[in-house]
Amino acid sequence: MSNTAHADAHGGHGTHGLAHVASVPSLLGTFGLLVLLTFVTVWVAKHPLGAIDIWVAMGIATVKATAVGLYFMHLRHDSGFNRLVFLGSFLFVFIFIGFAMMDRGQYDPTIQWQEALPKFQPAK
Amino acid sequence: MSSTTETAHAPSGHAHDAHHWHEDPEAHLAHHFDTPQQQFDSGKLGIWLFLVTEILFFSGLFCAYTIYRSYHPEVFVYASKFLDTNMGFINTLVLIFSSLTAAWAVRNAQLNQKKALVINIVLTVACACAFMCIKYVEYSHKAHWGLLPGDAYTFNAPGVESPVTQDHPDPTVGMSRPDNIHIFFGIYFFMTGLHGFHVLAGIIVWLWLLKRAMKGEFNAKYFGPIDYAALYWHIVDLIWIYLFPLLYLIH
Numbered sequence: 001m002s003n004t005a006h007a008d009a010h011g012g013h014g015t016h017g018l019a020h021v022a023s024v025p026s027l028l029g030t031f032g033l034l035v036l037l038t039f040v041t042v043w044v045a046k047h048p049l050g051a052i053d054i055w056v057a058m059g060i061a062t063v064k065a066t067a068v069g070l071y072f073m074h075l076r077h078d079s080g081f082n083r084l085v086f087l088g089s090f091l092f093v094f095i096f097i098g099f100a101m102m103d104r105g106q107y108d109p110t111i112q113w114q115e116a117l118p119k120f121q122p123a124k
Numbered sequence: 125m126s127s128t129t130e131t132a133h134a135p136s137g138h139a140h141d142a143h144h145w146h147e148d149p150e151a152h153l154a155h156h157f158d159t160p161q162q163q164f165d166s167g168k169l170g171i172w173l174f175l176v177t178e179i180l181f182f183s184g185l186f187c188a189y190t191i192y193r194s195y196h197p198e199v200f201v202y203a204s205k206f207l208d209t210n211m212g213f214i215n216t217l218v219l220i221f222s223s224l225t226a227a228w229a230v231r232n233a234q235l236n237q238k239k240a241l242v243i244n245i246v247l248t249v250a251c252a253c254a255f256m257c258i259k260y261v262e263y264s265h266k267a268h269w270g271l272l273p274g275d276a277y278t279f280n281a282p283g284v285e286s287p288v289t290q291d292h293p294d295p296t297v298g299m300s301r302p303d304n305i306h307i308f309f310g311i312y313f314f315m316t317g318l319h320g321f322h323v324l325a326g327i328i329v330w331l332w333l334l335k336r337a338m339k340g341e342f343n344a345k346y347f348g349p350i351d352y353a354a355l356y357w358h359i360v361d362l363i364w365i366y367l368f369p370l371l372y373l374i375h
Contacts, residue, residue, distance in 0.1 A: 018164045018344070019351065021234045022227060031224040038216050038368075042209070045373035057369040064365045072227040073358045079165070082172045089176040093183040100187050104194060111195065 020077035030071040037064050152346040164348050171352040175359050178322075182363055185315045189370060192307055202301060203308035204374040206271060206281060208262060212372040215258050216364065222251030223361040226354040233347035238340055241350070245334045248357065252327045259320055266309065273310040312371055319367060322360045329353050 041060045049056055070076045075083055145153045145160060157163040193200045225247040232241035270278030333353055336342065342350055 018161055018347070019168075019234070022231050024231075027224060027227055027231070030227075031220065034220045034223075035217065038213070038220065041369055041373065042213055045209075045369065045375065048375055053375070057373060058366075061366050061369055065362050068223065068358050068362050068365070072223055072361075073355055078168075082169060085169070085172050085176060089179040093179060093186070096180075096183055097187045097190055100191060101194065104191050 167348045198302045203305040226357040233342040233350040249330045271309045273313045277306040
């Protein structure tokens with residue numbers, strides 16, 4: 001299934017031929033990047049950017065997630081099929097949340113109307 | 125592309141391989157597989173499929189989060205001030221470090237570094253336990269303030285109009301408490317709680333692998349379980365990477 005990709009990654013010095021072996025610099029580099037971006041995300045949160053705030057925070061998180069996926073999870077050297085399977089799940093998450101938000105948008109007038117009514121007090 | 129055949133002593137995917145893998149105890153080859161490569165690739169596809177179900181499983185909670193926050197952003201802004209950003213930050217670093225040790229453990233197993241493998245698994249478990257301890261301290265603060273979900277919500281946090289914040293000036297001063305902030309805590313407990321259960325499950329899996337690693341069961345021909353557990357562990361880290369800004373860093 002994925003022999004060729006593995007073998008290529010090693011250039012034939014394979015006492016460890018089953019899969020790609022992550023190099024120490026790639027492991028430490030990924031770790032360093034993740035720590036750095038964690039500091040960045042906290043720093044950004046202390047400096048409000050208004051409406052794009054959430055998108056900046058999610059952007060940084062996505063860069064971190066990509067680094068974890070590519071290097072810690074070896075996706076960079078994994079077979080194309082495994083990559084497709086895993087990344088495909090995010091397509092379905094996007095459809096799921098996207099459609100739910102579209103539905104929420106459709107109900108917006110009803111909700112606005114309901115919230116204008118006197119507040120419901122739950123029994124204590 | 126043709127270098128597969130050159131890696132003669134590497135476990136190969138070819139069924140006509142001359143090596144009798146089933147007689148090689150180091151390869152731990154199950155009888156229904158022909159080669160270690162076939163066994164490894166099958167397990168790898170299996171764990172990826174499992175991780176897909178995990179992503180979809182968590183996405184239900186992310187969907188709930190998105191919808192509730194889009195309706196009432198002020199609830200999220202106000203209620204998130206009750207979370208301790210410092211503890212969330214430390215926990216993020218703890219999980220990232222444990223991801224490093226987990227990824228390193230895979231390398232150790234692949235390179236027959238048996239002692240380093242044991243050390244890295246121990247470090248991973250230690251970080252997982254540290255994460256749960258910090259989470260326990262956070263949860264007890266919330267319980268003390270009556271911020272638990274459902275019927276357990278009694279809200280008796282100090283400074284109702286100007287909630288306690290540990291690490292930054294309160295931007296919600298002057299903002300009156302919105303209705304239904306328990307919605308935020310319900311989402312917080314379910315998201316971090318489900319994540320916490322995954323950390324606990326990870327601890328159990330790593331302890332089992334630690335036992336096997338100490339017996340010297342893993343080597344260059346057989347390291348699948350370490351690789352699969354590490355992949356699961358990275359997903360747990362990956363979900364936390366999103367939870368931290370979504371729950372702790374809102375304003």
